[in-house]
Amino acid sequence: MSSGKNVFIIGPGFIGWCVLDLLVSEGYSVSGLVRRKEHADGIQQSGATAVMGSLDDKSLITEHTAKNDITIHTATADHLPSVEAVLEGVRQRVRNGRNAIFIHTSGTSILDDGANGEYKGDRIYYDNKPEEIDALDDNAPHRQVDLAIVRSRKELGSQAKMVIMTPPEIYGWNPKHRRLTIQFPVLSRFAIKHGYAGHVGKGLSVESQIHVLDLARAYIVLLHWLEKTAPEEVQKNPYFFCENGKEFSWREGAEELGKALFEAGKIDSPEPRTIPEDLYKDLFGDFTSAVIGLNSRSRAVRLREMGWEPREKGIWESFRQDELPAILAEDHSNFSGYKGTVAS
Template sequence: MPSKTSIFLTGATGAVLTRLLNHPSSNTFDITVLVRNADKANILRTKFGIKTVVGTHQELDKVESLAEGAHVVINLAEADNVPFMKAILSGLRKRQAKLGDPPLLIHTSGTGLLADDARGEYITDVIYDDLNVEQYKSIPDTAVHRNVDLLVINADIEGYARTYIIPPSTIYGIAKHALVDAGVSNPHSIQIPVIIEASLARKHAGVVGKGKSFWPDVHIDDIADLYVVLYDTIVANPENVGHGWEGLFFGENGEHSWYQISKAIGEAMVTLGICTGPEPTPFTKEETEKYFGSEQWGWYSSILPREPGACLGMEADVHH
């Protein structure tokens, strides 16, 4: 490997990038990020010394070129964009053909991959284990995120990249780091705040069905640490780290029921004088369409396609 490790990050204005900037080996990193906002790109470049390229994920030639120029690609942005992932993989294939050294891809999926059709009515008996490769292989191709995950795994099977997949669960906590202070990073997650916004709009805490569904969760600092721990372990001893079908690493360290979340929202609303009782009531069909875009995405939460691990109204269990 060259003296500088070329790293291309997508969705790179948050906690993972902060950790790379503070990494003990940061002076050996040559980091490039793709940023849609020119003002944020300027801050990243001038204040943090990061190479920035202004562009969108729809500019596939640009994405392919950036991936081709990197020994390590960390995709933090898209779990469901097939053309975007194909562009990344095309760039990695070209790099491997040219240099002969398989590049690394750490891809962000989501535990929505494991979702069933609970709609808040029951708790599953199924326990998912990221060490159970056959269980992982048995997930239907129609599952959320699966189409992109299979592209990533096939790249490993074909041998032109070593691939690793992190499916985060519900991310909670308020991020506090230099990129937040600089105004280029959003300190909040998406999933639970969407339920809060819907509850405030209806002036009473809402829940999908009976709220019996539960989901794994992880603090923003812990999930960011996972990416760096995985990267460090790969670099230190690549042959001992599973990749491809064996390269699955669930991001979770706890769990919650959706009733618990909605009840806590209700209690806060009572404290603020917004409503008189904390007990959540089910979202109606009309409300799920109004607040989440459709009844179906109301079951999953409106942000499942955009945010890994966002699965309101669905449920599964994840064990390491």
């Protein structure tokens, strides 16, 4: 059980709500920043306190960060103002002589090699080698936000414990929340609209993967490590990957989606096809290649050293049993691509 510590979660949605449940079960006092009353009602039923606001409410985020022992950001990995607001709240805590823990959620799109689906990359990144991650291009996806945290770590030194969780492709289903991930549901909606399952380029690029419930448990393992570990040790390396030891190619993904949707009577053939660039608007727009055409191969060495292990079902079993029924129940008549940002 916890020692009565307070946690502020920014964006308790697909990832963060699962983390919230685990924190509440361990006795933490949890509040979550949400935009909609329906969502506020949901997290309150889970035992948390709702804070109504948006990622652009910088003063509100700073205020609640400063009031809480722990802040966890699980909203978009690309919203710099909200992260800057957290960092200001952390500074306020430090100035007042109080400890602070901040876990930010990035994504392994930082590893994007520009493959556009044309080849399987050889490069694998390990989170116990921070120098390799530090060497990534400053303009890589999510990197602007990550670097703001890295700079603040240097500024505050051992006075604050701040780390970056960097998951790959996240899949899975929490039946209590009934929320979907992003990439494969979007590809499924695209397939239903256009009549085929598709991939970027040749679909040869590969990515690591993690079930959302395994990821949620990883946040708790990481938090417990931060709580008991000396600041000087935390300061050595800000990066944590989280993957289940398996990878998939995006063509493999299109093949699995094609078979499942064909069997469901939603498309006429299970054979995957290359998606023409003029239809990227029905996927992730200009970011399509960076979202579903990248090589992104990561290894979670550090979490495994802490005793964390993945234990949930595999990605395709999960898709067929859990995500696909929810996707098929949707109204797809107005689908025109995903308009938000994608963490991995």
